[in-house]
Amino acid sequence: MAGERVKLQVSEREGRGSGDARRLRKAGVIPGVLYGKGKGSYAIAVPERELRRVLTGQGGLHAILDVVLEGKNTTHASILKDYQQDPIRGHISHIDLQEVRLDQPIQASVTVSLIGEPAGAKEGGVLSQVQREINVEALPMEIPEHLDLDVSGMAIGDTLRLADLPPVEGVTYLDDPEETVLASVGLPAREVEPEPEEGVEGEELPEGEVPEGEEAPEGAAEGEGDAGSGEQADPGSTEG
Numbered sequence: 001m002a003g004e005r006v007k008l009q010v011s012e013r014e015g016r017g018s019g020d021a022r023r024l025r026k027a028g029v030i031p032g033v034l035y036g037k038g039k040g041s042y043a044i045a046v047p048e049r050e051l052r053r054v055l056t057g058q059g060g061l062h063a064i065l066d067v068v069l070e071g072k073n074t075t076h077a078s079i080l081k082d083y084q085q086d087p088i089r090g091h092i093s094h095i096d097l098q099e100v101r102l103d104q105p106i107q108a109s110v111t112v113s114l115i116g117e118p119a120g121a122k123e124g125g126v127l128s129q130v131q132r133e134i135n136v137e138a139l140p141m142e143i144p145e146h147l148d149l150d151v152s153g154m155a156i157g158d159t160l161r162l163a164d165l166p167p168v169e170g171v172t173y174l175d176d177p178e179e180t181v182l183a184s185v186g187l188p189a190r191e192v193e194p195e196p197e198e199g200v201e202g203e204e205l206p207e208g209e210v211p212e213g214e215e216a217p218e219g220a221a222e223g224e225g226d227a228g229s230g231e232q233a234d235p236g237s238t239e240g
Contacts, residue, residue: 004059005077005141008051010034010044011070025093032095034067034078042069044097051092055080062108062143067097077102079140100140107174108143109133112165112182116152120185125156130181134162135174142170151183159184 013020013031021031030051034042044067057063067076081098085091100106111133118127136143149165163177 004057005064005066006054006057006059008046008054008065008067009070010046010067013043013045016043021094030092030095032097034069034076034097035081035099036076037099037101044069046095048091051095055092058145060145062110062145064100064102064140065097067099077140079106079108102140105137105139105172106143107135107137110136110144111146113146113148114183115148115150118151118154118158118185120154120156120158123156124188125185126188127151127154128184128186130184131162134165134180134182136171137174138171144168144171149182151185154183154185156185156187 010032013024024031024045028048029045030048032044032046034044036042054063054065055061061080063080065078065080067078068074069076076097076099078097078099080095082096083092084094086093112129112131114127114129118125121127134147138144147165147168149160151160154160159181160183161178162173162175162180162182165173165182
C-alpha cells in the first residue's frame with residue numbers, strides 16, 4: 001500500500017504565464033497548481049530536488065503529500081493529480097496537486113506488475129503485457145503503489161484478464177473484469193522470406209543480345225565483322 005505521508009514545502013508564485021514558468025525552470029524550480037477541495041486553487045512552485053525526493057520515495061506517485069505553503073501553518077493533504085514532462089530531457093516540467101479528504105475514496109491509475117515466468121515460455125511462447133495500468137477506487141491512504149499478477153501458470157494460448165487479478169481489501173477495480181486483458185502468451189511471429197521477383201533469373205533474351213551490365217564474349221564482335229565483309233565481296237573479281 002502507499003500509506004505514506006510526505007511533507008512538501010512549496011511557495012506561491014505570482015505569475016502564471018509561460019515566460020514565468022521558463023524562468024522558474026531555469027532556476028531549478030518546477031511550477032504547478034494546487035487545487036483545493038473547493039473551487040479555490042494556488043499557483044505554486046517547488047524546488048526540483050524536493051519534488052524528486054518526494055516522488056521517488058516509498059509511496060511513489062501515490063504518496064499522500066502534506067503540502068505546506070511557505071509562510072503559512074495550514075497543511076493540505078494532497079495527491080499528485082497530473083504532471084507534464086519535457087519531451088527531450090524527460091524531466092517533470094509542471095505538476096498538478098489535488099487536495100483530498102483522507103476519509104473519502106478517490107480514483108487513481110495503478111500499474112500492474114507481472115510476476116514469474118510463464119510455463120509456456122519454456123515451450124517457445126512469448127509473454128505480452130496487454131494492459132499496464134488499471135483504474136481503481138480506494139481511500140487515499142489505501143491506493144496501492146502497484147498490483148502484482150502471477151503469470152507463472154500461463155501456457156501457450158492462455159490469457160489473463162482483470163477478473164484473474166487477486167482482490168485487494170479496500171480497493172475497487174473500476175474497469176470491465178472480462179474485457180480488460182492484462183497478459184497473454186502466444187507463439188513467436190514467423191519471419192516470412194520474400195519470394196523472388198519474376199523475370200529476374202532465367203529470363204531468356206533474343207539471340208545476340210547481352211544482359212545489361214555484361215560484356216559480349218571476346219571475339220564475338222570480330223566474327224560478326226568478318227562475316228559481314230565476306231558477304232559484301234564481289235564473287236567475280238580476281239587478281240590479275
